[in-house]
Amino acid sequence: MILAVVEKEFRMFFRYPLRVISSIFVGIVFLLQFVYFGQAVLGGRYSTLLEASTGMGDYPTYALIGYVLWWVSVSPMEAYVWGVRRELQRGTFETNVLSPARLIGLLFGLSLSWLLMDSTLMVIVFVMGVIIFKIPITAIIVLKSLPAIAASLLAFLGFGFVFAGLVMLLKNIGPFAQIFEFAMLFLSGVFFPLTVMPAPIQALSNLLPLTHSARIVRALFAGEGYFAVGDSVAWLLLLIPAYWAIGYLLFRWAERTTRVIGYGGY
């Protein structure tokens, strides 16, 4: 059943070729402007100040890692929000709910479809970023980074259910989701080191899986291993079940409430 949802979403997505092109274009332009802005402020590609505070002095590499991880982390939320919203706008959501398939499975299928599409686009943007900025990268580093990337993704895959529930209930929560996503971009040290932030914000950033996965991947790129960032690994292992639990409980509440008011259209 999940595969049926994925197949359907892929068919419809690729019937809009312009959407594919625009997604890649937006992704690369967004990255370029941040990297060039950062380099302009730092006075060049390499910063000793950045290296002193993060262990990584090459700004394009620093920004590309944070950006790709941020993209991977927000894509499940985007997938839930827009996946459900599209169904509501099409008027097909209720038809799906009426089927004997579990709603949570249908939503997971929707999320998975957009996640796969987003990840494909992200890989293209990443490769373009590597080529444009001549990022020193090896296959070993990429392979070693995959568990940290997957952990971040996994945490937000569960947390995304909150947004799926809220979209069903409140219909238009796109702006709310975007506030959350950009707050995460700001609070996780994607484009600048967290050490420049006030102490309470640094403490708050510990609650975001992205903060830790970015730290781990940057450490791997700097030639260190997982043990060097053991505290971030521990945080990630703690945050994954917590995010799933919060996501699932809030989703169930939203689902019950939606059944009282109706799934309705958009």
Added chain:
Amino acid sequence: MWTIEAEGLRKSYPKKIPLPFRKVEWVEAVKGVSFKVKKGELFGLLGPNGAGKTTTIKMLTTLLEPSGGTARVLGLDIRRDAREIRRKINLVAEGERTLYWRLSAYENLKYFARIYYVPKREERERIETLLKLVGLWERRNDLVMNFSRGMKQRLAIAKALINDPEVLFLDEPTLGLDVQSAIFVREFVKRLVKEEGKTVLLTTHYMAEAEELCDRIAIIDHGRIIAMDTPEGLKRLVKDEETVEIRVRELKSQSLGESPFSMAVIEDDTSTGTVRLRAQVDEEDLPRLVEWLVKRGAKVLSVEKMEPTLEDVFIKLTGRGLRD
């Protein structure tokens, strides 16, 4: 055993989304509806817009949680056994946006076959049979967005049969269709009941449709069932009274509210200024009715005695027409 049993079914909607710590007012849309439908019966819920028909259907199809009362479909409780019920029923919902317009007819049915867990080995044959049944096999590879309203409705019916449901719910199935498509849908529904033995619950606000299709009809108004019988049985409610149709011009329709007669507007043709009224009056009262209309500035064009219809039943029971 009854196929559908509703007992005191009630539904209230909140005026705002009921978030924690928020005081919310509730509006009662269905106020204790009770009826039973037997296997192979075509049962109609007839009523004006906003009467509570769709809400009732959504509760019975497990899409909405009832606020009170109980209901069973195929012996299963709509609250407890929602998933089991969903395997055995299907719904043709009101409106044309229940399909994926950017998928073809075939792809739509394939998707729904999968989420209804139709066995893979049966999938292809079932889709082909259904598309042929609704006359869309030749157009199976066309995107739904290129279909006419009638074709989309035919596909929506095929989609609703994908799981071979024992009970089919049809919510205003001919709403907005052209005459030919509406005839197709009605004939198709009749065949489903007669030849396939399906149980059908249909909502409509078209009296002729209810009369033509339904074995029994429940007339619903303001969330309550006000009468329930066979079409003939319902019409017997008005058999002792004369039904007349009066065509008038220059009548201010708001003045009908003060009328001492059971009367309702059937058609208001704004281009000619002509209004068709139906009224239940006995022979002695007819001159008084005409006089009453003339006094309100109406020019009476014709008065004709008519056979009673379900609209007359509704007028008698509510004092107004289905379209009011």
